[in-house]
Every structure is written in structure tokens, then in C-alpha cells.
Amino acid sequence: MASVKLNNIKKRFGDVDVLHGIDLDIKDGEFVVLIGESGCGKSTLLRLLSGLEDITEGDLYIDEERVNGRSPAKRGIAMVFQSYALYPHMNVFKNMAFGLKISGKDKHFVNNKVMEAAKKLKIDQLLERLPRELSGGQRQRVAIGRAIVRDPKVFLFDEPLSNLDASLRVQTRVELGKLHQELKATVVYVTHDQVEAMTLGDKIVVMNKGRVEQVGAPLDLYHHPKTQFVAGFIGSPKMNFLKAKISQSDPENTQLVLESGRVIQASIDSSSLKQGDIVQLGMRPEHMTLECEHNTVEGRVTLIEHLGELSYLYVDIGQEGEMVLKVDGDNQHQTGDQITFGIQPNRLYAFDHQSNALTRVNAHTSAAIPL
Amino acid sequence: MKLFSRLMPSSGMRQVPKSVTVHAVLLAYTVIALFPIIVVVINAFKERRAIFRDPLGLPDSDSFTLVGFQQVLLRSDFGLYSWNSLVVTILAVGLVLLLGAMAAWALTEYKFKGNLLITFLFAMGIMIPIRLGTVSILSLMVSLDLVNTLTALVLVYIAQGLPLAVYILSEFVRTIPKELTEAARCDSVSEYKIFFCVILPLLKPAMATVAVFTMIPIWNDLWFPLILAPGEETRTITLGVQQFVGQYVTDWNSVLSALTLAIVPVLILYTIFSRQLIRGLTSGAVK
Numbered sequence: 334m335a336s337v338k339l340n341n342i343k344k345r346f347g348d349v350d351v352l353h354g355i356d357l358d359i360k361d362g363e364f365v366v367l368i369g370e371s372g373c374g375k376s377t378l379l380r381l382l383s384g385l386e387d388i389t390e391g392d393l394y395i396d397e398e399r400v401n402g403r404s405p406a407k408r409g410i411a412m413v414f415q416s417y418a419l420y421p422h423m424n425v426f427k428n429m430a431f432g433l434k435i436s437g438k439d440k441h442f443v444n445n446k447v448m449e450a451a452k453k454l455k456i457d458q459l460l461e462r463l464p465r466e467l468s469g470g471q472r473q474r475v476a477i478g479r480a481i482v483r484d485p486k487v488f489l490f491d492e493p494l495s496n497l498d499a500s501l502r503v504q505t506r507v508e509l510g511k512l513h514q515e516l517k518a519t520v521v522y523v524t525h526d527q528v529e530a531m532t533l534g535d536k537i538v539v540m541n542k543g544r545v546e547q548v549g550a551p552l553d554l555y556h557h558p559k560t561q562f563v564a565g566f567i568g569s570p571k572m573n574f575l576k577a578k579i580s581q582s583d584p585e586n587t588q589l590v591l592e593s594g595r596v597i598q599a600s601i602d603s604s605s606l607k608q609g610d611i612v613q614l615g616m617r618p619e620h621m622t623l624e625c626e627h628n629t630v631e632g633r634v635t636l637i638e639h640l641g642e643l644s645y646l647y648v649d650i651g652q653e654g655e656m657v658l659k660v661d662g663d664n665q666h667q668t669g670d671q672i673t674f675g676i677q678p679n680r681l682y683a684f685d686h687q688s689n690a691l692t693r694v695n696a697h698t699s700a701a702i703p704l
Numbered sequence: 705m706k707l708f709s710r711l712m713p714s715s716g717m718r719q720v721p722k723s724v725t726v727h728a729v730l731l732a733y734t735v736i737a738l739f740p741i742i743v744v745v746i747n748a749f750k751e752r753r754a755i756f757r758d759p760l761g762l763p764d765s766d767s768f769t770l771v772g773f774q775q776v777l778l779r780s781d782f783g784l785y786s787w788n789s790l791v792v793t794i795l796a797v798g799l800v801l802l803l804g805a806m807a808a809w810a811l812t813e814y815k816f817k818g819n820l821l822i823t824f825l826f827a828m829g830i831m832i833p834i835r836l837g838t839v840s841i842l843s844l845m846v847s848l849d850l851v852n853t854l855t856a857l858v859l860v861y862i863a864q865g866l867p868l869a870v871y872i873l874s875e876f877v878r879t880i881p882k883e884l885t886e887a888a889r890c891d892s893v894s895e896y897k898i899f900f901c902v903i904l905p906l907l908k909p910a911m912a913t914v915a916v917f918t919m920i921p922i923w924n925d926l927w928f929p930l931i932l933a934p935g936e937e938t939r940t941i942t943l944g945v946q947q948f949v950g951q952y953v954t955d956w957n958s959v960l961s962a963l964t965l966a967i968v969p970v971l972i973l974y975t976i977f978s979r980q981l982i983r984g985l986t987s988g989a990v991k
Binding site: 420 | 881883884886887888889890891892893894897901902905906
């Protein structure tokens with residue numbers, strides 16, 4: 334296992350800049366998730382790490398050694414692809430043993446390695462089967478097994494769960510988490526699914542347009558997003574954003590006015606801004622409640638999504654648009670109902686015109702809904 | 705009624721006329737394609753007079769004879785000719801497949817200087833018939849001292865078969881997911897091993913297609929054996945048959961028997977390839 338260090342990594346395809354200087358430190362044994370919208374460069378970054386793509390500029394260190402220009406084989410990495418990329422003409426055993434056999438390892442050693450990995454992944458019954466005779470989940474395990482047997486310094490996963498159906502995805506996600514705890518391996522994992530990122534990652538790297546937007550522990554990103562992009566990206570449903578004008582800037586209690594003239598109190602340090610500046614106010618759907626009497630807003634329910642233990646209410650609040658609320662599943666409201674809801678001042682987020690977060694004062698950091 | 709409904713599965717009435725038409729066309733083509741071969745085969749077993757009296761009739765107890773086969777097998781070096789043809793065909797097809805697959809892989813997988821030029825040259829090779837270059841090929845073979853050797857034939861046939869082989873195989877290489885080679889590279893497999901252990905097995909159906917397309921023109925060729933290797937020792941089967949075709953008298957029994965015998969080896973090779981061939985043709989069509 335090993336640490337990975339990225340130093341101002343850039344990638345250009347012809348005239349197109351894909352990555353604009355990525356700096357990242359990955360500690361030994363850490364599970365790092367790269368997340369971002371499609372086209373943000375996360376998969377490219379993974380391919381640069383693997384050596385399948387050349388680094389245009391910058392330095393990449395694996396285990397303190399500069400590995401720019403080294404072939405994938407010599408970097409000590411193993412990659413698991415979204416499409417599994419199993420060799421279709423080889424059975425499961427051969428698929429897993431292929432790399433070891435090619436590198437001239439002794440037959441006994443190869444057998445032991447493969448059996449050990451197969452047992453760990455519970456695919457030891459399938460060793461004689463061809464990939465086309467396996468289900469998606471089983472193929473995924475074989476692909477992971479093929480990575481494990483090589484004892485790589487770093488595991489690279491490229492959206493490994495995207496091709497699985499929903500229930501299998503959850504199950505495999507849990508198994509991946511357990512596997513990581515067992516192997517204590519350094520993992521770089523690319524996904525666009527924020528649930529995967531939150532549940533699996535020790536550290537999440539949010540990427541946007543070829544840049545790192547924020548790096549941090551899952552809850553760190555959830556509670557303290559540094560930019561509006563991160564705030565909108567982490568959390569489901571998405572954070573609600575409303576345009577607001579500062580009517581009274583203050584280091585602790587900022588007063589804002591919404592477009593409709595509603596006044597909002599927020600525990601936010603706005604001393605860097607002046608009165609009349611426009612900010613984006615952020616509210617998480619789970620932080621707005623029907624019971625709260627602070628910062629109340631009225632609106633009409635336009636749609637209800639029942640998820641069982643909770644429901645999403647889509648509320649039309651007039652000229653500001655629509656907001657989403659996460660409420661208890663037993664909630665009796667119907668489409669068309671007029672409702673009033675509110676949010677605690679210390680639950681609010683605000684972002685300036687450059688989309689940077691304003692400092693929150695006495696920020697509430699428990700995710701539970703205060704009922 | 706029951707039979708009628710079975711002829712028309714759930715998809716409805718329009719299916720039936722369509723499939724009748726398709727089958728009629730295919731049947732007609734099959735008859736046209738097989739007719740000359742059947743005429744050759746049935747006449748090979750008939751007496752000379754019977755051949756001319758009733759060319760389409762089946763041999764009966766009066767007209768049946770094996771004299772042609774006796775003539776061919778006992779009076780000529782038929783074994784040698786077949787052997788020559790077989791050696792030339794197998795060597796040429798084998799090398800076309802190997803070199804074709806390698807070239808196809810290299811041209812599609814690697815970006816290098818001259819890639820486009822080489823692809824273009826292979827495309828030219830498909831468009832320009834190799835026979836146009838017969839004179840220069842002959843003078844080249846003379847200066848290489850390869851006239852009257854099987855090597856000359858093998859070399860020319862490789863040149864003849866390679867362009868189309870590269871073209872067809874390139875199309876197939878493109879359908880192999882890139883992740884497979886990338887996974888192999890991550891598995892620390894060398895580029896040679898990637899080609900031989902990963903790519904080549906996946907190209908099998910395509911290679912069967914190419915094998916058939918390459919094999920038949922080589923086996924049937926009369927032109928190059930006549931020009932490059934007409935010597936007694938290096939005659940191929942098609943050239944060997946010519947000795948029964950005289951200026952004044954043609955020994956039809958022997959000619960037809962020799963041709964009948966010449967069909968057998970290709971038929972065997974074709975049977976070997978055909979199962980893969982059908983898979984290759986269809987998988988190419990769908991993708």
C-alpha cells in the first residue's frame with residue numbers, strides 16, 4: 334500500500350485543457366472518492382493516475398516515487414473498469430490469474446492467490462465459468478478479484494457500480510466498504526453518485542470543470558461547503574438556492590431580503606459585504622421544517638414524492654420559484670395545500686457572487702431534523 | 705389450418721410472402737452456383753460418349769466408369785500437384801491471417817507517423833488487381849531467383865490477400881472494447897502478449913471469414929502458377945489439370961475427375977471454417 338501525491342497535474346488534449354492543475358495528497362490506506370458531473374475530468378484524472386493517459390504537466394508520486402511516464406504495470410496500480418473489461422474468452426480463474434501468469438509467477442503461488450481472492454469475494458464457486466455466464470454483480474466481483482490478486486499499491490475504480498441495478502448497487506457498495514476495511518488499501522474511486530461518495534469515502538474530492546472544488550471528509554463537505562457548487566452537489570435532494578439582497582451586514586446576524594420582500598435572519602458573517610450586495614441563500618431540504626417559526630415562508634404544494642420513511646414536498650413559493658422540503662413520511666399534506674415552513678438562522682448558507690461561501694456563525698452541524 | 709397458423713407466427717401475414725421471396729431468391733442463387741459443380745461431378749463418373757450424349761444425365765450402369773480417376777491418379781502426378789496446392793494455400797492463408805491481424809491491430813490501436821499512409825496503401829491494394837503487376841512480379845522473381853519455387857507463389861498470394869484481410873480485420877479490431885486492452889496493460893501484460901493472448905482469440909470469427917475469402921482464389925488460381933511456377937515439380941492442381949486439355953484432343957474424363965478431386969480439399973477446409981464464418985459474418989453485420 335502506498336501514498337499518492339499529485340502536484341499541479343495538468344492534462345491537455347490538443348488545444349483543449351481538461352485538467353487545470355490538480356493538487357492532491359492521498360494518504361496510505363485512504364479511500365478517496367473523486368466526484369463531479371460528467372465531463373469534469375474525474376475519469377481523466379484516474380486515467381492519468383493509472384498511466385493509461387500521459388500527464389501533460391505536473392508531477393505524480395506513488396509511494397514517494399515520481400512515476401510520470403511509467404507504464405501502468407510499473408506503477409503498481411490495479412484498475413477496475415465500469416464495463417468490467419473481463420477477457421471474454423477466459424474463464425473466471427484465468428481472468429484473475431492472467432496478469433500473474435504473464436509476469437511469470439509460479440503456478441502454485443498463482444493458484445493460492447486466486448483462490449484466496451475468490452473466497453474473499455465469494456466467487457470460488459464460479460471459477461470455471463466464462464464471463465458471459467455471469468450476472469452483472471458477479472462480473473463486477475471478478476473484476477475486483479482480478480485487481481486484488483495483484484497486490485497493487487493503489488486500487489483505481491472507475492464508476493464500478495454504475496452498470497448494476499439499484500439493489501445490487503447498494504449491496505456491492507456495502508461489500509466494497511467492508512473490503513476496504515479488510516484490505517486497508519489505498520483506493521481512488523471515481524463516481525458521479527454522491528451517495529456512493531458519502532458512504533465509501535474517507536475523503537471526497539469534488540471536481541468541477543477540470544479543477545478541484547473542495548477536498549474533505551464527507552460530513553465536512555456536507556456541513557461546510559466552500560462553494561455553491563459543492564453545496565449543490567452534496568446532499569439529496571439538492572440544496573435550495575434563493576437570490577437575496579443584504580439589507581444589514583453584520584459579523585454575526587445578517588439580515589437579508591428575498592425578491593418577494595420577505596425578510597430572512599441568518600447567522601452568517603457578512604462583514605466583508607455591504608448593504609445591497611446580492612448573495613445566494615442556501616437551504617437544505619432536510620433543514621426546513623413545518624414547525625419552525627423562524628424565517629417562515631408560505632407556499633403551495635405542487636408535488637409530493639413519497640419515499641416511505643420520508644416525503645419530498647415541492648413547494649411553489651411565488652416569484653422566487655420552487656423549493657424542496659424533506660418531511661416526515663407520515664405527513665398528511667396533499668398537493669395544492671398551502672403550507673408555512675421555516676428554517677433556523679444557523680441552518681442557512683450564503684454564497685457571494687463568486688459562489689464562495691460566507692462564514693457561518695454557530696453553525697448547526699447535526700444533520701438530524703430538529704422537530 | 706393448424707399448419708397454416710404455424711407457418712405464420714404471431715408477427716402476421718406480411719411475413720410469409722416476404723420469407724417466400726427471400727427463400728426463392730436464395731434458392732435460385734444456390735441452383736445457379738451449384739449447377740456447374742454438379743455437372744462436373746456427375747460427368748466425372750460417366751464414359752466419354754455419355755458425357756457428350758447427355759451432359760446432364762446421371763451416370764447409369766452402362767455409362768458409369770472410373771476411368772478418369774484411374775487416369776488422373778495413376779498416370780499423372782496428381783498427389784504432387786495436390787500437395788503443392790495445399791502447401792501454397794495453407795502457408796499463404798496462414799501468413800495472410802497472421803500478418804493481416806497484426807497489421808490491423810497496429811493500424812487501429814497505435815497512433816504513429818505513416819499510419820495513414822500505410823492504411824492508404826492497403827486500400828490501394830484492394831482497388832488495384834495484383835495481376836496488373838504480373839510483368840514486374842515476374843522480373844522481380846527472376847532476379848530473386850525464385851522462379852519455379854513454391855515460395856514465389858506464397859509471396860505473391862500473401863500480397864494478393866493481405867489488403868482485404870487488413871481491411872476486414874481492422875473493422876473487427878475496432879469493435880473490441882478499448883477497456884480490454886487497457887485492463888491488460890494494467891495487468892502488466894506486454895503489447896505482444898496483449899495481441900496474442902487477448903486480441904487474437906477474439907478475432908477468431910473474423911479470421912475464419914478472411915480465411916475463406918483468401919483461400920478460394922488461391923486454390924483456384926491458374927495465372928500465377930502458370931507464369932511463376934510452371935515446372936513439373938512445382939505445378940499446382942489447377943495447372944496439373946491443364947495437361948489433360950490438349951490442343952486437338954481433350955481428355956474430358958480426366959479433366960472432370962481431376963476437378964472433382966480438386967474440390968475435396970477446399971470443401972474440407974471450408975467446413976472447418978464455416979461455423980466460425982457464419983458467426984463472423986453475422987457479428988460483423990449486427991455491430
